[in-house]
Amino acid sequence: MEVLKNIRPIFQTTGSVIIYPASGSGAWEAAIVNTLSPGDRVLIFETGHFSLLWRQFAERFGLNVEYVPGDWRSGASASEVEARLGSDREHTFKAVMVVHNETSTGATSQIPEIRRAMNKVHHPALLMVDTISSLASIDYRHDEWEVDVTIGGSQKGLMLPPGLSFNAISEKALFANQSAKLPRSYWDWREMLKFNHLGFFPYTPATNLLYGLREALLMLQEEGLPNVFRRHARHAEAARAAVRAWGLELVCENPREYSNSVTVAFMPDGHDADRLRNVILEALDMSIGAGLSKLAGKVFRIGHLGSFNDLMLAGTLSGIEMGLSLAGVPHQEGGVTAALRCLAGNMEAVPVLLSK
Numbered sequence: 001m002e003v004l005k006n007i008r009p010i011f012q013t014t015g016s017v018i019i020y021p022a023s024g025s026g027a028w029e030a031a032i033v034n035t036l037s038p039g040d041r042v043l044i045f046e047t048g049h050f051s052l053l054w055r056q057f058a059e060r061f062g063l064n065v066e067y068v069p070g071d072w073r074s075g076a077s078a079s080e081v082e083a084r085l086g087s088d089r090e091h092t093f094k095a096v097m098v099v100h101n102e103t104s105t106g107a108t109s110q111i112p113e114i115r116r117a118m119n120k121v122h123h124p125a126l127l128m129v130d131t132i133s134s135l136a137s138i139d140y141r142h143d144e145w146e147v148d149v150t151i152g153g154s155q156k157g158l159m160l161p162p163g164l165s166f167n168a169i170s171e172k173a174l175f176a177n178q179s180a181k182l183p184r185s186y187w188d189w190r191e192m193l194k195f196n197h198l199g200f201f202p203y204t205p206a207t208n209l210l211y212g213l214r215e216a217l218l219m220l221q222e223e224g225l226p227n228v229f230r231r232h233a234r235h236a237e238a239a240r241a242a243v244r245a246w247g248l249e250l251v252c253e254n255p256r257e258y259s260n261s262v263t264v265a266f267m268p269d270g271h272d273a274d275r276l277r278n279v280i281l282e283a284l285d286m287s288i289g290a291g292l293s294k295l296a297g298k299v300f301r302i303g304h305l306g307s308f309n310d311l312m313l314a315g316t317l318s319g320i321e322m323g324l325s326l327a328g329v330p331h332q333e334g335g336v337t338a339a340l341r342c343l344a345g346n347m348e349a350v351p352v353l354l355s356k
């Protein structure tokens with residue numbers, strides 16, 4: 001089947017990618033039940049709201065979760081991986097689970113560094129990575145980075161409605177599947193692979209979304225993944241230029257971890273982000289992202305991924321700058337100008353735009 005083959009380059013893998021008729025959370029559950037057994041020890045990093053959800057999933061399945069505390073302003077720490085796995089001489093950890101791009105904070109974890117840390121201490125734990133808000137937006141290499149299970153979803157970089165999710169799987173993960181004892185039926189990789197091999201699914205697939213996926217894959221192929229990544233990097237840089245010019249603070253602290261798909265900014269003290277969001281929605285008919293769980297009311301999120309271009313970003317930032325004024329939020333003017341200057345000064349980064 002065409003989409004089963006053409007989805008592989010999006011994960012930069014030559015191995016199998018399983019497609020579920022489910023939201024991203026379904027693919028998380030699939031990653032867990034296909035590779036692990038009750039009581040297995042797993043390492044999860046507190047990068048933000050979505051790492052918290054992953055922890056809850058793991059605990060509900062009876063896994064023994066070691067949750068490394070974090071401040072919601074940075075990605076997972078490779079040195080922490082090295083320290084914790086290095087001292088685990090008995091190899092009790094069975095998996096390291098990382099959110100590649102924390103959609104709640106705008107911080108992107110450095111997966112190659114995490115893999116290097118695991119290899120350095122020769123630890124056999126599986127590496128599982130959630131790419132729900134980075135797939136097809138931020139460079140991600142399942143094979144080269146030796147990831148064992150990559151979790152993806154349809155509703156962000158793939159430009160589709162929600163309802164499809166993915167597991168890209170390594171040989172090692174397939175091997176773990178043979179001895180994993182968590183109960184599974186709907187999510188079972190073996191059933192899926194058996195049918196996929198013949199071009200079918202073991203149950204009714206989300207056919208309409210698969211047609212959409214075929215189109216999305218053609219669009220990404222036409223633009224070329226490296227150009228897609230450059231486009232998002234350029235928009236993210238411009239969004240950050242706007243936030244800085246407004247005098248607001250980015251949630252992500254480390255420039256190496258800045259997200260190319262979502263930018264998250266703190267409100268000035270004493271000002272409610274949800275009020276700002278409401279003003280922008282009511283006055284300008286534009287919806288911006290809310291702060292999640294412990295960041296609720298404190299931050300707003302600007303999504304700039306998928307089918308997105310310069311003028312869409314300019315419109316989004318204009319709406320926010322107007323909203324900041326309308327809502328009486330203290331800020332400096334000129335965020336939009338700073339973003340436009342950044343975009344115009346960086347046209348050579350996207351030759352494909354100029355040659356069209």
Ligand SMILES: Cc1ncc(COP(=O)(O)O)c(C=O)c1O
Nearest residue numbers: 023024025050103130132133153
């Ligand atoms: C990084 C990340 N992980 C997991 C999820 C959960 O995915 P879903 O809501 O599709 O089940 C999301 C949703 O936005 C996400 O951004």
